[in-house]
Amino acid sequence: MQQQKQGMVLKWLLIASLINNFAFGLIWPIVTVYVNTSLQQSLVVVGWVMLLIASGQAFGSIISGRLFDRFEPYRLILFGTGAMIAIQVILIFFHGWPSYVINLIIASLLNGWIMALINGYGTLVRSRDGRFVFNMLYFTNNFGMVLGTALLGIIYPFGIAWLFGLAVVLYIGLLVIVRRNFKIDASFSTYKDGEQTSTLPRWNRRLVYSVIIGLVVLWIAYAQWQGNLSVYMTQDLKLPLWQYSLLWSINGLLIAVIQLGMNAFKLTESSKAMWVQIFGGMAMFGVAFLVLPHATSFAGFALAMVVTTLGEVTAFPMIPALVNELTPDNLKGRYQGLVAAAPSVGRAIGPLLGGIVIEQHGYTALFDSGAALVFLTVVALALLIYKGYRQTEKFNEGA
Template sequence: MNQSIIRLADSFVVRGKDMQQKTGMTLKWLLLASLINNFAFGFIWPVTTVYLNGPLHQSLVVVGWVMLLVASGQAFGSIISGRLFDRFAPYKLILIGTLGMICIQFLLVFFHGWPFYAVNLIVAALLNGWIMAVINAYGTLVKNHDGRFVFNMLYFTNNFGMVFATALLGLIYPFGIVWLFILSLGLYFVLLGIVRHAFKIDITVDDAHQQSAMPKLPRWNLKLVYGVIIGLIVLWIAYAQWQGNLSVYMTTDLHLPLWQYSLLWTINGLLIAIIQVGLNAFHLVTSPKAMWIQIFGGIFMFGLAFLILPFAHDFTGFAIAMVITTFGEVTAFPMIPALVNELTPAALKGRYQGLVAAAPSVGRAIGPLVGGLVIERDGYSALFNGGALLVFITFAVLALLMLKGYRHTQQFTEGD
């Protein structure tokens, strides 16, 4: 990491010494930080394909490689910061990530031609993954709320920030891409203020951080943690088809207008908000039994939606599939980091929450490539049926792992 950024982060730490250190993370500030981070990044990456292929005149092949590097950078940032969280001062980590993002947004304002835009975007993705993993790890330090509730709300704020930013893109982009970078820069300054105000807390696992040998997970805990993380990657490989190849299928093969594809994501965003409110209203996110129903019921619905897609030839069919997909993702996805939290001790939570945060990026990096190869070889029906098969295999493997091994796992409570 650039030494100047580290020195700047240290100066913030020194200036903040007189701040009162709090024990435990305050949920409202954590959720606000998550919202702003995704809101700010949502002004940057969704226009990548349009901007590279349009004003910068790059081929779709080049665009594909850039998107692959963006997703890989995001995954790499999450993995690295997650591992450092258990060994390094978390407050410094999120400061470094936020200050780095401010520097990158400043550069993007002035350097957004080819290839500077692509390089800056890849670094921005790495820092975004870095910040997301640290925020996830801070979620394990919230003391006055159930972990399932915390990660459910983090999933909601992540999606709401991104959907809200994407909705504003169409209004702002015609005035010039520079305005998107300026808005993003302003939001990261707001995030910096929140970090300085609320993220300097007393971490009670300092002794574990100072140990030369980190603790090891029990055997079945390790198997289940890696099982659900790999399962999450597979689900995101399937989900990536919705975000990329499906738009080509709807507009090119079926000749449906682009606004209908965009409307699917409006439905997705609204449903996420409605379902999250319902889950919280009935306290389902804090029930251990409901967690299993959410995980496996969600995965099943995710696969069911892919079985509908081969028969969808108009907007209604795709809308039905999107509704089912949204129910699946909003129930299953937030419970995976919550489960990993319960299966990992305090000294290892950062490492494994970093892997959880990286999983969607890995899936988004692999998904378009895998989908493109299947489409070229066998067509869209094979893609949709193959997606369903992949999801149901994931369902079966995770179910077998849980039935065989969950009773042998060790559960970790706060401070363990």
């Protein structure tokens, strides 16, 4: 198969992103229930399992991101997809204790591997502005996860092996797409020709690492919604579980409507709008934590979720876009790998940090400290960007 020279075709990249997250959405949301009930392990063990899964995703993203700049990306994503098919086949037959956890950690590492490579391929799209590309990637990531989670509840009662079987089919479909559409000429993204610098300019490096740390902070905050807040709502406030689940339906619907609307009005392609999205979005996470202490009914939590989703849908896609702008072609994979790893780091340490605060000081302290952490991050990042952005060198800068 000859290499395509026109860059990555956005349509196939988005389809690949959708399939990858659809397939993984069938697997990881059931981990807590399956390990606790079917495998009869304690919630402490469940917590460690979730930590290892998130760590596996982070390591997979970091490793593949660095390799993206050194080796042919096509071979890397081909390997990751093929290995994911193999591990899903193994999970069909071996999902007892502890084989289930061991295989799932490997699967999470491969998922992080594939996600970082998809982000890396996003920097090779030449037909659209980088901000549009990463906004659409964020949309397909979420839509795929929503599809997977929705089917999960229907298929799981028939047995967990059926989930892995469907994941195998999806990853085989992904493999076909990769073989047909991902073999592009990415030589300009590597430094094999020795013509490009292998280090970032000083202020580029400072701002890139700053926004990645900011993304980790946002995910530490977001992880409270995925873990500790479910306990707070159902056990402390005695709200039914379906109300907590409904919050995520609101989240998914808002993400779809807002992102499609932003793309329709081309709001994602403006450099000025990017700054509004990053700082406005981050601030909304802090505002949501200010709402939570006063939420005692579904309406209060729904309001906080709406504010959080507005922050998520505006800030999250723009951070990889900004990193893309601040990194040269030969280093994009490395730093997009770090961007892809940031959510996993936040998910790994967020529930643990939140649990410590709750145990020592209660939920009100969790909400107050969460708001303070987010706002301090916004201020620190704003000062750094105000001081250093004009001194950075721009790569692939949009309109």
